[in-house]
Amino acid sequence: MFGTNTERLRRWIGLSGAGLLALGLAGCASQSAVQSPTPQPESIADVRVEQDGDSTAVTLLGLNQPVFTAFSQQNPERVVVELAAVRPDTLASSIAVYDGLVDEVTLSTFSAGTGDEMTRVEVSLEVPADFQVVPGEDGLVIHLQAKIAETSDASSADAWSAIDADPWAMVPTDDPAEIDSSDANDGASDWTAQPTPAVPATTLTGVQAWQVGDGSV
Structure with a gap:
């Protein structure tokens, strides 16, 4: 009978200790959660x-x-x-x-x-x-x-590509001086392109007659 009561007492003490340990751990966890500061923005x-x-x-x-x-x-x-x-x-x-x-x-x-x-x-x-x-x-x-503007570079590249395809093509330009010069050259080309009449190799300037002997010849 004494041995049975002793065994029951040991079991009760063991269960009580486990319960207290669990409560202690839960309390520590709760305390840690409360003490953790909320990150401030x-x-x-x-x-x-x-x-x-x-x-x-x-x-x-x-x-x-x-x-x-x-x-x-x-x-x-x-x-x-x-x-x-x-x-x-x-x-x-x-x-x-x-x-x-x-x-x-x-x-x-x-x-x-x-x-x-x-x-x-x-x-x-x-x-x-x-x-x-x-x-x-x-x-x-x-x-x-x-950002660097790429429009002018692309236009120049296209112009040079066109020249490679047609060497006689002119490079496009926005320079007013070059445009005026081109127009003047176009006018000169049109004037010189008109044909000049050819001068005859021999020109008849007059007619003269002479009488020889009795005029039979």
Whole structure:
């Protein structure tokens, strides 16, 4: 009888200890979950714009490798950067630049489908530009480089291709001086092209008669 009670006591102590251990672990897990801080969104302290020749750098100060999406749009030309969990400290309607490449920089906030706060940065462009968004020492940098016009080069290439096909063809030109010169040459060619009458080899200028002897001859 004593052995049976002892065995039951041991089992009860074991079960109680296991239950207390489980409760302790659950309490630690709950405490850890409560103590974990919620990530705070980053903020844009300011916007800095720097021009270097035909390129411009727009720096979003205060950001440290944020999650972003960057893309370009047309009509009008602009580059858009959407930043997750980022908010601007000050929300200006627009930042005027007008350096020949960038017209304005605009910041606005919106809510994603998950409810997270996001910031949209729109860089309005004067001309089409290539762009690259990279982290910098002071924040996120949007590098902008004006695209090189290829229309004139393509026209020149087509003109020279036509000359290769027809060596007697003239190179198209928009120079007024060359056009006037060409017109003058065309007039001279038309004048000299008229035929000049040929001069006869012998010209009859008069008739004379002589009488010899009795005139029989």
